[in-house]
Amino acid sequence: xxxxxxxxxxxxxxxxxxxxxxxxxxxxxxxxxxxxxxxxxxxxxxxxxxxxxxxxxxxxxxxxxxxxxxxxxxxxxxxxxxxxxxxxxxxxxxxxxxxxxxxxxxxxxxxxxxxxxxxxxxxxxxxxxxxxxxxxxxxxxxxxxxxxxxxxxxxxxxxxxxxxxxxxxxxxxxxxxxxxxxxxxxxxxxxxxxxxxxxxxxxxxxxxxxxxxxxxxxxxxxxxxxxx
Amino acid sequence: xxxxxxxxxxxxxxxxxxxxxxxxxxxxxxxxxxxxxxxxxxxxxxxxxxxxxxxxxxxxxxxxxxxxxxxxxxxxxxxxxxxxxxxxxxxxxxxxxxxxxxxxxxxxxxxxxxxxxxxxxxxxxxxxxxxxxxxxxxxxxxxxxxxxxxxxxxxxxxxxxxxxxxxxxxxxxxxxxxxxxxxxxxxxxxxxxxxxxxxxxxxxxxxxxxxxxxxxxxxxxxxxxxxx
DNA sequence: CCCACTCCGATTGTCGACAATCTAGGCGAA
DNA sequence: TTCGCCTAGATTGTCGACAATCGGAGTGGG
Numbered sequence: 027x028x029x030x031x032x033x034x035x036x037x038x039x040x041x042x043x044x045x046x047x048x049x050x051x052x053x054x055x056x057x058x059x060x061x062x063x064x065x066x067x068x069x070x071x072x073x074x075x076x077x078x079x080x081x082x083x084x085x086x087x088x089x090x091x092x093x094x095x096x097x098x099x100x101x102x103x104x105x106x107x108x109x110x111x112x113x114x115x116x117x118x119x120x121x122x123x124x125x126x127x128x129x130x131x132x133x134x135x136x137x138x139x140x141x142x143x144x145x146x147x148x149x150x151x152x153x154x155x156x157x158x159x160x161x162x163x164x165x166x167x168x169x170x171x172x173x174x175x176x177x178x179x180x181x182x183x184x185x186x187x188x189x190x191x192x193x194x195x196x197x198x199x200x201x202x203x204x205x206x207x208x209x210x211x212x213x214x215x216x217x218x219x220x221x222x223x224x225x226x227x228x229x230x231x232x233x234x235x236x237x238x239x240x241x242x243x244x245x246x247x248x249x250x251x252x253x254x
Numbered sequence: 255x256x257x258x259x260x261x262x263x264x265x266x267x268x269x270x271x272x273x274x275x276x277x278x279x280x281x282x283x284x285x286x287x288x289x290x291x292x293x294x295x296x297x298x299x300x301x302x303x304x305x306x307x308x309x310x311x312x313x314x315x316x317x318x319x320x321x322x323x324x325x326x327x328x329x330x331x332x333x334x335x336x337x338x339x340x341x342x343x344x345x346x347x348x349x350x351x352x353x354x355x356x357x358x359x360x361x362x363x364x365x366x367x368x369x370x371x372x373x374x375x376x377x378x379x380x381x382x383x384x385x386x387x388x389x390x391x392x393x394x395x396x397x398x399x400x401x402x403x404x405x406x407x408x409x410x411x412x413x414x415x416x417x418x419x420x421x422x423x424x425x426x427x428x429x430x431x432x433x434x435x436x437x438x439x440x441x442x443x444x445x446x447x448x449x450x451x452x453x454x455x456x457x458x459x460x461x462x463x464x465x466x467x468x469x470x471x472x473x474x475x476x477x478x479x480x481x482x
Numbered sequence: 483c484c485c486a487c488t489c490c491g492a493t494t495g496t497c498g499a500c501a502a503t504c505t506a507g508g509c510g511a512a
Numbered sequence: 513t514t515c516g517c518c519t520a521g522a523t524t525g526t527c528g529a530c531a532a533t534c535g536g537a538g539t540g541g542g
Contacts, residue, residue, distance in 0.1 A: 036322075177334075301494090
């Protein structure tokens with residue numbers, strides 16, 4: 027599972043994880059004001075650790091802080107999402123290219139099995155998109171790991187890129203794109219098996235580009251609805 | 255100038271900037287332990303703001319924190335630098351491609367003037383590599399701005415990517431690569447003027463790749479020296 | 483001689499309280 | 513009525529002190 031366990035570390039780390047989870051899942055609405063005292067009480071800790079947690083989340087771009095005016099949950103407008111997907115296309119494409127030469131056969135085989143699980147899950151419960159989405163994230167993260175590039179892993183991994191999960195969570199409710207996505211994943215794995223980095227990159231870029239197109243259309247529809 | 259002014263914000267922000275500067279310039283050695291009480295005293299503030307600053311720097315990857323064991327300045331080993339340059343190649347290449355279609359004619363003209371300044375500076379004082387390095391960073395950042403992609407700007411800009419400045423600072427002492435770099439910059443601007451995104455991306459990637467090769471050799475030499 | 487244990491100093495993690503700053507609402511004058 | 517000012521409340525920024533934890537010196541046993 028990608029969700030980090032409660033963690034035995036400092037209270038600030040715990041708070042950061044809990045806050046991140048609340049934000050990603052939408053429990054804390056976008057643009058919502060985050061009151062330090064209130065959150066500290068809810069988490070049963072002082073304001074010190076909580077402030078550190080907010081700093082941490084600011085670095086992850088999950089909240090925006092304004093001096094003397096508090097912190098607010100970031101708002102994911104269309105432009106921001108578009109920018110994110112653009113960067114993802116470049117970074118994950120690169121990850122794929124590297125992974126094609128760096129991953130071991132065992133890792134690739136594991137990736138293939140991961141997809142088998144996904145397929146089974148999809149067949150079992152058509153509606154449960156959530157777990158697929160998490161699994162999908164896991165797929166992408168495994169490839170990032172396969173690149174053997176630590177900076178890339180940080181940028182695409184759990185720590186730095188929770189924004190991704192946030193926008194996924196927001197858009198995964200209606201998303202019925204699981205089947206073509208799965209097929210594209212299979213194509214990517216096939217390219218990795220053949221150690222064809224260029225092809226793997228191309229497929230990954232196309233996969234992400236398609237995902238953005240799909241999400242973009244969904245946003246358009248939502249905006250129409252909310253406007254009507 | 256790219257170096258942010260002392261900033262009127264919170265003490266934590268001031269501390270973060272000062273610490274970042276000290277780390278980037280090498281005033282604080284790599285791997286050095288950062289004592290909270292000592293630094294707080296030196297900056298004339300309590301430990302609270304300083305801890306927030308350390309959290310911030312951790313997000314920037316300038317320091318590494320270990321629970322109950324304090325923070326240390328990150329160490330830039332060869333692998334880390336290699337990873338950074340790899341990611342840069344992807345991100346700045348993308349920035350260049352976007353900039354070719356997004357930048358205004360005025361911005362491109364300004365970029366060209368910037369290079370004129372560089373050239374003059376180089377001719378005037380051959381040894382002063384530092385200012386060139388800062389200017390070079392400025393060149394790259396201006397292109398990132400030209401991409402109109404906020405996330406890209408954050409990742410390549412001052413806030414998130416001080417690691418870059420750090421490794422530049424470390425390697426810019428002996429670097430005599432200013433002239434070919436300048437010429438490559440000119441080529442990139444020419445591609446931008448022609449609105450040729452693909453070419454601009456290619457040139458930028460090649461430029462960064464060459465920079466890494468040059469730095470890599472330098473590191474090899476240093477290691478030989480220190481081994482002898 | 484080497485290893486493990488213990489205790490102590492130092493450092494980090496946390497809290498509560500105080501000061502500085504911003505925001506909202508009421509009040510008075512044009 | 514409307515605009516601007518001013519006070520009051522709430523919220524953030526900061527500090528100092530206490531508790532928890534870690535690293536290392538010193539000691540005793542094998």
